[in-house]
């Protein structure tokens with residue numbers, strides 16, 4: 001995509017911003033700039049020239065009008081937990097943080113809906129609606145820190161997507177500030193909507209490249225009262241992957257079905273440190289399986305059905321979590337895998353997803369590609385969705401090998417994924433680090449259609465440039 005070069009953020013620009021926001025609300029301190037120039041993607045840092053923290057939609061709109069006029073890029077910033085480099089400020093422009101738009105505006109108990117600002121932490125939202133007997137089921141492992149606005153922008157998934165779906169399945173309507181500062185609502189607060197093109201779903205997962213989300217209307221469910229959680233140790237990693245689709249074929253839909261290969265659970269155990277769990281010698285992988293609902297008898301019979309399916313595989317004793325503490329401990333272990341890997345090693349994370357029956361082929365292929373290119377990978381993820389996170393560990397590889405050879409291996413992994421009728425990101429988005437692989441899932445025609453949409457929403461390309469497409 002050809003675009004006029006951006007103007008630099010110089011002293012005049014800063015003075016103009018200070019005139020509107022006041023000096024104390026225009027952040028140019030180096031440490032702050034670096035903080036807002038990194039998320040959880042590898043060890044990458046691209047600092048903005050200035051950080052702004054608007055207080056409401058009107059201020060967001062003012063920033064966009066100003067940036068359009070000055071031809072300066074703007075990167076919307078959530079909680080910076082992203083894993084595809086979405087907030088990296090490649091062109092050193094404005095970081096527009098949504099952190100001060102952090103109110104749960106209205107929990108509508110009549111319609112089972114909530115209106116929320118984008119800077120609310122996902123777990124805070126879940127807890128506030130739970131206090132009213134309601135359930136927001138989208139449950140990324142980062143829920144204690146990520147924002148609901150970031151979830152919308154990435155179409156976040158998480159452990160419970162297997163039964164309840166992903167963020168898009170809950171978003172009814174969005175208030176969005178466009179690249180020229182116009183403020184729109186994308187839809188209606190209704191469960192059904194067959195009125196024109198679906199701007200709401202176009203905005204979901206658009207990674208801050210089409211508009212800035214400033215209010216979100218979500219549908220909610222009534223709360224579930226019971227869960228049964230079990231941890232199943234497998235002697236053969238591929239059998240754990242095979243068991244995933246077998247469980248569904250037996251007629252059970254678990255509320256979570258997570259895969260962790262041996263290293264993932266070992267590293268997480270060391271990271272969380274307060275666990276008494278011992279993993280036996282020879283165990284190659286674990287499945288963490290949850291069923292939920294309101295009727296314990298039904299849940300126990302579903303758990304028995306699952307156990308019967310698992311008998312055909314080489315497994316060790318199934319651990320049933322009896323108490324809330326045990327359940328929380330197992331979930332903590334699973335949720336901590338990503339942080340454990342990050343604390344332990346430099347790595348690249350890929351977010352592969354295939355139809356779930358193809359999971360064993362994907363896993364086997366990833367390990368073979370790793371052998372070919374000489375890298376160790378740690379695989380874990382939302383296996384019930386066919387979504388496998390592949391952490392490629394740098395170890396003692398040279399920078400040169402890491403930057404030139406590993407991308408070839410990643411390309412082969414993605415080709416395998418797409419060959420299995422899957423795609424290259426299930427929930428983390430394309431952002432900065434996967435954009436050079438977009439030719440694998442999409443043809444030139446399909447990419448041109450997407451770029452056309454970008455052009456309609458953002459003709460001068462100021463919103464989150466250098467993301468999604470290789471050439472912008």
Ligand SMILES: Cc1cc2nc3c(=O)[nH]c(=O)nc-3n(C[C@H](O)[C@H](O)[C@H](O)COP(=O)(O)OP(=O)(O)OC[C@H]3O[C@@H](n4cnc5c(N)ncnc54)[C@H](O)[C@@H]3O)c2cc1C
Pocket residue numbers: 039040075076077078079080081082083085086087098118139140141142145146147148149150151152153154155156157158159207208209211212213214335338339427428431464
């Ligand atoms: C330990 C860990 C576990 C994780 N587990 C999961 C998981 O289970 N499932 C999952 O899906 N993801 C997971 N993630 C990834 C990440 O948490 C999600 O992608 C999350 O949705 C990002 O939210 P955020 O607020 O941190 O967004 P950021 O990282 O700040 O931003 C992400 C993207 O959204 C855009 N953006 C943010 N806010 C807005 C807005 N209001 N309007 C327009 N664009 C906006 C940004 O420009 C950027 O492109 C995990 C991350 C970590 C570190």
